[in-house]
Amino acid sequence: MGSKVAGVVIIGGGHAGFQCIDSLRKGGYAGPITLVDADPHLPYQRPPLSKGYLLEGADPDTLLFRTAAYYSEQSVNLHLGIAAAAIDRERHTVQLTNGLSLSYDQLVLAPGASIRPLRVPDEIADQVHYIKTLGDIDRINTQLGTAQNLVVVGGGFIGLEFAATARKLGKNVSVLVRGPRIMNQNVTPELSRFMLEQHRAHGADIQLNTSIETVSRLDNGGFEILTTDGRTLSCDMLVAGIGVTPDTRLAEAAGLECDEGIVVDAGCRTSDPAIYAAGDAVCFTHPLADTRIRIESVQNAVDQAKVIAANILGKPAEYDSAPWFWSDQYEFKLQMAGLHAGYDHVVQRGTTESGKFTLFLYRGERLIAVHTVNKPADHMAARKLLAAGISPSFDEAADENVKLNSLLKR
Amino acid sequence: MPKVVYVDFQGNRNELEVANGMTLMQGAVMNGLDGIEGECSGSCACATCHCYVDEAYLDKLPEMSENEDELLDGTASERLGSSRLSCQIRMTDDLDGIVVQLPEEQ
Numbered sequence: 055m056g057s058k059v060a061g062v063v064i065i066g067g068g069h070a071g072f073q074c075i076d077s078l079r080k081g082g083y084a085g086p087i088t089l090v091d092a093d094p095h096l097p098y099q100r101p102p103l104s105k106g107y108l109l110e111g112a113d114p115d116t117l118l119f120r121t122a123a124y125y126s127e128q129s130v131n132l133h134l135g136i137a138a139a140a141i142d143r144e145r146h147t148v149q150l151t152n153g154l155s156l157s158y159d160q161l162v163l164a165p166g167a168s169i170r171p172l173r174v175p176d177e178i179a180d181q182v183h184y185i186k187t188l189g190d191i192d193r194i195n196t197q198l199g200t201a202q203n204l205v206v207v208g209g210g211f212i213g214l215e216f217a218a219t220a221r222k223l224g225k226n227v228s229v230l231v232r233g234p235r236i237m238n239q240n241v242t243p244e245l246s247r248f249m250l251e252q253h254r255a256h257g258a259d260i261q262l263n264t265s266i267e268t269v270s271r272l273d274n275g276g277f278e279i280l281t282t283d284g285r286t287l288s289c290d291m292l293v294a295g296i297g298v299t300p301d302t303r304l305a306e307a308a309g310l311e312c313d314e315g316i317v318v319d320a321g322c323r324t325s326d327p328a329i330y331a332a333g334d335a336v337c338f339t340h341p342l343a344d345t346r347i348r349i350e351s352v353q354n355a356v357d358q359a360k361v362i363a364a365n366i367l368g369k370p371a372e373y374d375s376a377p378w379f380w381s382d383q384y385e386f387k388l389q390m391a392g393l394h395a396g397y398d399h400v401v402q403r404g405t406t407e408s409g410k411f412t413l414f415l416y417r418g419e420r421l422i423a424v425h426t427v428n429k430p431a432d433h434m435a436a437r438k439l440l441a442a443g444i445s446p447s448f449d450e451a452a453d454e455n456v457k458l459n460s461l462l463k464r
Numbered sequence: 465m466p467k468v469v470y471v472d473f474q475g476n477r478n479e480l481e482v483a484n485g486m487t488l489m490q491g492a493v494m495n496g497l498d499g500i501e502g503e504c505s506g507s508c509a510c511a512t513c514h515c516y517v518d519e520a521y522l523d524k525l526p527e528m529s530e531n532e533d534e535l536l537d538g539t540a541s542e543r544l545g546s547s548r549l550s551c552q553i554r555m556t557d558d559l560d561g562i563v564v565q566l567p568e569e570q
């Protein structure tokens with residue numbers, strides 16, 4: 055490697071990769087930083103893609119983390135529109151698809167997750183839309199003008215957010231949900247039921263326990279879908295949001311330990327101490343979880359990237375922040391704090407009818423997660439309670455007169 | 465292009481051009497200004513884009529939503545009468561020259 059400083063190479067310029075750049079420079083890192091991203095755009099934020107982007111003029115500039123000037127001012131070498139193809143751990147180099155080889159002192163893997171493709175015949179596969187990149191949403195936007203009937207496959211956050219956006223744009227929307235509930239893994243049955251009613255009240259046709267049996271092309275360019283429960287639907291556009299799989303290919307090929315993601319320790323190091331990893335692609339043992347988990351959220355990507363930057367800067371740090379996530383669907387802001395797996399008791403504050411309520415999820419007497427609907431103040435307070443390990447009694451949780459912030463002081 | 469004056473906690477003034485339609489949060493963040501984070505990309509979900517708006521401009525701002533109002537109760541730095549979430553303020557010609565103070569913490 056010689057005496058020359060090779061610096062930090064970051065693969066993936068999403069939420070984790072970008073945060074790593076910013077935290078390194080803010081922390082005073084003076085060595086070279088090189089970013090490689092297969093996406094041709096300057097690093098940008100994903101959450102608005104399924105939410106406000108199409109409603110607010112679809113201006114890609116509004117999504118950028120920083121303007122181009124930032125990267126030159128901060129001396130960040132950008133390789134955009136080019137993928138990393140292989141890692142040589144012995145030589146500390148990364149090979150790019152354009153033949154270039156980059157040397158690193160520390161390598162950060164932040165490749166995110168890849169969309170799970172809908173299983174449809176080949177001649178239809180390239181007509182199916184997904185919402186993962188700016189390119190994806192711009193392609194949707196070019197076709198949305200003339201499309202009136204949309205079928206969304208998948209009842210997770212992204213599918214539902216897009217369905218809500220499309221309803222606001224006046225489209226007819228059917229959502230096919232494989233399981234018995236929307237947002238099945240991520241929210242309680244109470245919250246799921248409440249949001250199902252809201253989607254239906256806003257005119258979205260949500261069908262549970264169903265998926266595509268067959269799909270064929272119509273002469274007018276649209277699609278005819280036969281569902282597994284025997285219904286026929288026709289639509290102009292088919293959009294799928296059926297989940298993602300962590301992008302472990304490079305890491306696996308390089309012999310790094312992978313499970314349901316690239317395995318990292320509390321310092322976000324992989325099984326090679328010179329290689330860190332963060333974001334949607336990694337799995338790890340969180341102090342609040344019993345098993346190895348993988349989290350798909352901005353908070354997780356950002357906080358892990360901050361830990362990596364601190365460790366590279368020689369200020370040892372561990373990732374232990376309480377997870378949080380949000381979703382916007384129609385006029386409802388859902389916010390989830392903590393990890394709710396294994397909860398056995400729910401306390402509700404506020405009525406479902408008011409459209410503003412908070413669900414406290416307990417395991418035994420310990421508060422492990424708080425889900426709110428249009429209750430951002432409760433969400434903020436809940437994050438502090440969870441971080442401090444404070445569990446309100448069930449009575450305190452249910453009583454709107456007990457200010458959550460006041461419980462922090464005890 | 466209309467301008468925004470961001471005054472950081474130390475009192476340094478940064479005058480930036482922010483295109484109409486962009487939010488004050490985006491204007492600060494995209495230009496790499498410290499003091500505003502914008503972790504939720506402007507979804508009104510994180511309160512890390514808190515700012516204090518100069519009195520002269522307070523009346524010209526869009527009305528505060530209930531969500532913004534509640535979220536402001538959870539900011540890291542103290543909420544004042546002039547507190548707003550900068551992701552909820554979109555630039556217009558009317559706001560040209562607006563001065564916002566950035567809090568100590570987000």
Ligand SMILES: Cc1cc2nc3c(=O)[nH]c(=O)nc-3n(C[C@H](O)[C@H](O)[C@H](O)COP(=O)(O)OP(=O)(O)OC[C@H]3O[C@@H](n4cnc5c(N)ncnc54)[C@H](O)[C@@H]3O)c2cc1C
Binds near residue numbers: 090137164165332378
């Ligand atoms: C439509 C949508 C809405 C969302 N809404 C929310 C929300 O409301 N709240 C929330 O908390 N989270 C939300 N998320 C999830 C959140 O965006 C992700 O958790 C976050 O982006 C993860 O960050 P990351 O850096 O790990 O991966 P990403 O942001 O996905 O970035 C990974 C990057 O790596 C690049 N890459 C991959 N492989 C290679 C390679 N071999 N070579 C070079 N580059 C490579 C990709 O091009 C990509 O740019 C949403 C996601 C989507 C898609």
Ligand code: FES
Binds near residue numbers: 502503505506
């Ligand atoms: S950017 Fe999150 S509330 Fe403004």
